[in-house]
Amino acid sequence: MQLRYGTNPQQAAAHAAPVTHGRWPVRVLHGQPSFINMLDALNAWQLVREASQSLGRPAAASFKHVSPAGAAVSGPVDDVTAELYGVAGDRVSALTSAYLRARDADPKSSYGDFAAVSHPVDTELAELLTSVVCDGIVAPGYAPGTVATLGKKKNGRFLVLESDETFVPPPCEEREVFGLRLTQDRDQVQLSAALLGHTVGGALPGTAAEDLMLGLAVLRYTQSNSVCYVRDGMTLGIGAGQQSRVDCTRLAGAKVDTWWLRRHPAVRGLAFRQGVRRQERINWQIRFIEGDLTPDETTRLAQALSTPAEELTIDQRERWRQRLTGVAFASDGALPFRDNVDHAHRHGVEYIAEPGGSIRSDEVEAACREHRITLARTGFRLFHH
Known part of the structure; x- marks a missing residue:
């Protein structure tokens, strides 16, 4: 498989190949992955498969730079998460709830993530993914029409990978570093x-x-x-x-x-003007929580709000925590x-x-x-x- 590029764009020659018997753990349904995309997908798929098998529920992960920003199994979607993503939290599918809960763990870091889910992607999750900044997804299957829906994202560059649930990796694994091949038991x-x-x-x-x-x-x-x-x-x-x-x-x-603290009434009460995008709202909420805004940041936050922000004191933070x-x-x-x-x-x-x-x-x-x-x-x- 020819990859788009290696870890960095200047590493132009990059490819992937199966280790044994020509069997691939994943296949590309849409797009062309990079080296890091493949690392994210392979790690993320293993995580959600193992979490789902251990806990008996659909699992999801939001990956960035070969580590999860968040992970979750299916469960209740609280009002804060539901409001942020414009969904009815008590009516979303189990798979959608798992991804929403995973992404909401650290929504600042999940901007431009690689998603993974343990079960086939349904129409609801595919529609949700079209509304968030996400680079790709790996899943063991896709409902009819969902690959076409996802393939329109990012001007057609969104990555859709399908994992093989029956794939068993070799008992030993290898990696090469600076001309040295390292081998260990998996x-x-x-x-x-x-x-x-x-x-x-x-x-x-x-x-x-x-x-x-x-x-x-x-x-x-x-x-x-x-x-x-x-x-x-x-x-x-x-x-x-x-x-x-x-x-x-x-x-x-x-x-x-x-x-x-994103669940504190003062943070939930930040009333943003129409047109302020979801990620901007997330970033402003977090800056407000962190406190110590510069004069310029204070001005820009006020411009993003339709009404002045309620104060969140150190004492209020501590009592809430x-x-x-x-x-x-x-x-x-x-x-x-x-x-x-x-x-x-x-x-x-x-x-x-x-x-x-x-x-x-x-x-x-x-x-x-x-x-x-x-x-x-x-x-x-x-x-x-």
Whole structure:
């Protein structure tokens, strides 16, 4: 398969080929993918397939630069998400709800994403995708007419890939770096609730166990170091690719705060003028939440609004943040210090899954007991590079 270009446009010669027996894990139904498009599609498809198989519900992911910006299984679409995307939240299909919930985890980062869903694309999801800024989708099938609908996006450049649900990759995988070929066994351990069987500090409710399972599936296909905050079957914040795990925890925690504050009455009350596009509204909401607007930004925000914005004080932010509870937190590697637990607790975390085995695991466990967090030691690392 001739690719549009490599990782960067100056890497003009790029192609893809099946490893064995001429069998492809995906096929192109429309468009011409780039090198990064293929990496996004292959990682995203594995994530949603594994999440759906583990939890028994349709799953979706919104990928950017080979890591998910958000992921979710089907479930309720709240009023904030429904209003943003102009849908009736209680009437959308299960597959559409999964993608809406995945995209709303970090809608700023999902701008220009690559979408993945675990089930065949229906007409409703295809119509939704035509209204958002998205570069392509991978799915195991498409309802009649949906490929033609999607193919009109981006002046005909929208990518439509179909995954092969029966494809089994070879037991070994290879990659070449600077003239060196590296080979390893493929990680084939199945994600199951048995990984969460060893807990300290309390038992895991069923919903928390499902959230942690989704978190583990997300981490398996997120650039390490990585952590993930999950609640009600959807990610609230994903931290990827940080050299320090606590920096990853803080970065993802800040995304959780932004997601939660977008539900604050002061933010929901921002009345934008007609003609202000969805992504501009999202970006202004987030800048308003972050605070410390420059004089120029304050002026431009006022011009985008039909009525003045209500003040959102530091005290209001903190009181609202304390209302967030029931959050699950998963880590792809062992928590090396208790500071990860302390930071996670500030974002409503009540359940943690991590491999364990660090030299300070006793301190991590003590921190969980102090914060009344149930800790599950999986004994299973999920690094992804």
